[in-house]
Amino acid sequence: MLTEEDFARFKEFRCTAMGNKLREIIDDPAYDSMTFEEKVKEMIDAQVNAKVTNKIQKLNKAAGFKLADACVEEIVYLPERKLSKDRITRLASCKWVEDNEVVVIISKTGCGKSYVAQALGNAACRNLHSVRYRRLADIFADLNQARAACDGSYYERIDEFKTVKVLIMDDFMTTPITTENAIDLFEILEAREGTGATLIASQLEPDEWYLRIEGELMADSILGRTGSTARYLDLDGPNMREYFAKKKQEEEASTN
Incomplete structure (x- = not known):
């Protein structure tokens, strides 16, 4: 079972969005029907989207x-x-x-x-x-x-x-x-x-x-x-x- 220390490592590795999505997948029964690969894909997409959002915010501020x-x-x-x-x-x-x-x-x-x-x-x-x-x-x-x-x-x-x-x-x-x-x-x-x-x-x-x-x-x-x-x-x-x-x-x- 994952502990809070495990989730904290996602932030340490700069993958906070991926960790948050994993927590959501564990807590939400709606994800139970997904395959392992589908869950991993959800985590990857969450991290990619977060990085894009952060970049857009930086570009907007710099403008x-x-x-x-x-x-x-x-x-x-x-x-x-x-x-x-x-x-x-x-x-x-x-x-x-x-x-x-x-x-x-x-x-x-x-x-x-x-x-x-x-x-x-x-x-x-x-x-x-x-x-x-x-x-x-x-x-x-x-x-x-x-x-x-x-x-x-x-x-x-x-x-x-x-x-x-x-x-x-x-x-x-x-x-x-x-x-x-x-x-x-x-x-x-x-x-x-x-x-x-x-x-x-x-x-x-x-x-x-x-x-x-x-x-x-x-x-x-x-x-x-x-x-x-x-x-x-x-x-x-x-x-x-x-x-x-x-x-x-x-x-x-x-x-x-």
């Missing part, structure tokens, strides 16, 4: 999402949003990630582009892809700080943005960028071309990005790596913050 619980299952498909559930489902399958494509989400403020971007990032984590979510201004702030430190950390920071499998840049070109930061962005996009997937969320159309970039040549180079080959997702409709606030008020009123 730096502002909305950590954003997920495609919770996206609201109001008719006026012009948002196709079929298309979101296709993007959530992450074929675009595997093909190292660029996806651009464009909408006015409040229409939910940041939520959709992070939900797709969450889907990428579930598919075991590394993800980084940053506002473009925060990317530049990180790089500028590292550059000023003159300790080599700049190269580490920019390499992170170059090599992560999925880079999500939110609030893209909301404000003008300097020539130095335009060069940073070009270097990131150039390195990612064909090797990483990039998701851009912006309030502005690509022809308006041009006006935010110092230097005609650099603007052409950046736009050539984003605007021309990207998949576009245009969101419309109501202000989603106001929509959810109103919905919450209505739900609270109905329960009182």
Whole structure:
């Protein structure tokens, strides 16, 4: 008969989920009809699933999402949003990630582009892809700080943005960028071309990005790596913050 010391060894050997499943198999009569091999398979599957879940949680934490619980299952498909559930489902399958494509989400403020971007990032984590979510201004702030430190950390920071499998840049070109930061962005996009997937969320159309970039040549180079080959997702409709606030008020009123 197995003792608590025996079960403790599963944790010691880093097979906690397998040990928990074994305890369940022993205690639950529903497993009595299973063969020995079937019970072992249940234990192995439990351990594999636990490892995958742990990895997804680590990837999600490393991504730096502002909305950590954003997920495609919770996206609201109001008719006026012009948002196709079929298309979101296709993007959530992450074929675009595997093909190292660029996806651009464009909408006015409040229409939910940041939520959709992070939900797709969450889907990428579930598919075991590394993800980084940053506002473009925060990317530049990180790089500028590292550059000023003159300790080599700049190269580490920019390499992170170059090599992560999925880079999500939110609030893209909301404000003008300097020539130095335009060069940073070009270097990131150039390195990612064909090797990483990039998701851009912006309030502005690509022809308006041009006006935010110092230097005609650099603007052409950046736009050539984003605007021309990207998949576009245009969101419309109501202000989603106001929509959810109103919905919450209505739900609270109905329960009182």
